Amino acid sequence: MSRTIYLDGQWLPEAEAKVSAFDRGFLMGDAIYEVTCVLDGALLDYPGHAARLRRSAAELQLTLPLDDDELLALHHEIVARNNMSSGMIYLQLSRGAAERDFAFPPEGTPPTLFLFTQEKDVLVNPAADKGISVALVPDLRWGRRDIKTVQLLYPSMAKMEAKSRGADDAWLVEDGFVTEGSAATAHIVNADGVLVTRDLSAALLPGVTRAAILELAAEHGVTIEERAFTPDEARAAREAFITSATNFVVPVVKIDGETIGNGIPGDLTRAMRAAYIETRRTTALAPTKPVATA
Template sequence: MSRIVYLNGQWLPEDEAKVSIFDRAFLMGDAIYEVTCVLDGMLLDYPGHAARLRRSAAELGLTLPLDDDALLAAHHEIVARNGMESGMIYLQLSRGVAERDFAYPPAGTEPTLVMFTQAKDVLVNPAAETGISVALVPDLRWGRRDIKTVQLLYPSMAKMEAKAQGADDAWLHEDGFVTEASAATAHIVTAAGTLVTRDLSHALLPGVTRSAILDLAARHGVTVEERAFTPDEARAAREAFITSATNFVVPVVRIDGAQIGDGTPGALTRELRAQYIATRRAAALAPA
């Protein structure tokens, strides 16, 4: 069955939704995006994703054509129109259609807003049971990684390099420190039980799931340090894991071939995943 997608205020079958070849997302990568998880037909951590979308738009001078209420309503409607119980909503906002030019088009150019769904059983994830391996890859992305742009070629290249090395994913590093995974936040747990996560800056995305996990850890008495950590610290960690909107918490059991802990998902990682799912499920946004 064809999905129903959103394009500039219209609800269309996916094969009828068309975007101009002159759209700046296509020509210049001049666009941002967000991904919101859906579980039980409801939105997980939606306020954080909406806030980050508006922050990204403000940083690039993009105009979001929907106010807060209309944006939330559109998320609920796309879930309903597609009868989706579990999966994700992808939203992309570009500066719109204009002649190809490095300079931004004049003020008043209509932006392009797209939304579509991807059905997925977000609760069943074999990697959460077995853990994943990661390879360390140099971070060669642009300097404003705090903005959630569609400039994803290098993260894709890094992930493919990791796979070529026999790993599941990449952890990126620069100047002697880990920044983040190819599409997730990187975390370690030290031998003393401290949860260490890189502090926010232009070097990495302010992960919505990251924020939730740090809050849950602190509430359960876990010492949290927001600071940069080295690849050697990561390899020597008791536990390691990644967080993202649709994968929640996934253990990392090998880094560059080095076994992490006993080579199985750690106790704190498993507990944080369970707590995240339970608390976010309980607080998920249902249609009004």
């Protein structure tokens, strides 16, 4: 069944949604995006995703044509129009259509705002039960990874390189340290039980799920170190895992073919996934009143 998508103020069947060939998101990669998870029809960690969207827009001098209340209402409405219980909402904002030029178009050029849904059972994830393997790949992305742009070609290439080497995903390495996964934050638990995750900077995306897991870990009395770690530290770790809005918490059980810990998802990783799902279910944003979809 065709999805209903949102494009620049219109609700359309997906086959009817058209974006200009001169859109700067297409011509220049001049666009940002955000992903919000839906569980039981409600929005998980929405305030964090909305705040990051606005930060990304500000960093690139993009205009988001909705205020906070309108943006939230739009998320609720797309869930209702697609009768979605579980899955993801993808939002993409570009600088709009203009004559091709490296310079930004004149002020007042309308941006392009696009939202669509992907149905997914976010609670059933075989990788969360058995873990994944990762391959280490050089990080060759641009220097502002703290902005959630649509420049995803190299992460895609890195993931395909990892798959060609028999791994499930890639961890990116720069100057001798792990930055992050192809589309997730990288974490390790060392032999002393300390949770180590890279400190925030322009080198990596400020993960919304990352922030939630660090908060939960602190509440459970886990010692946390926010610092860069090396591939050797990762290989020697007791546990390793990734976090993202699309997968919550997923164990990493092999790095470059080397077994991490005892080769099965670790206790802390499992506990953090369970705690995340439990707490996010109770704090998820459901519509406060029925959403009209006519």
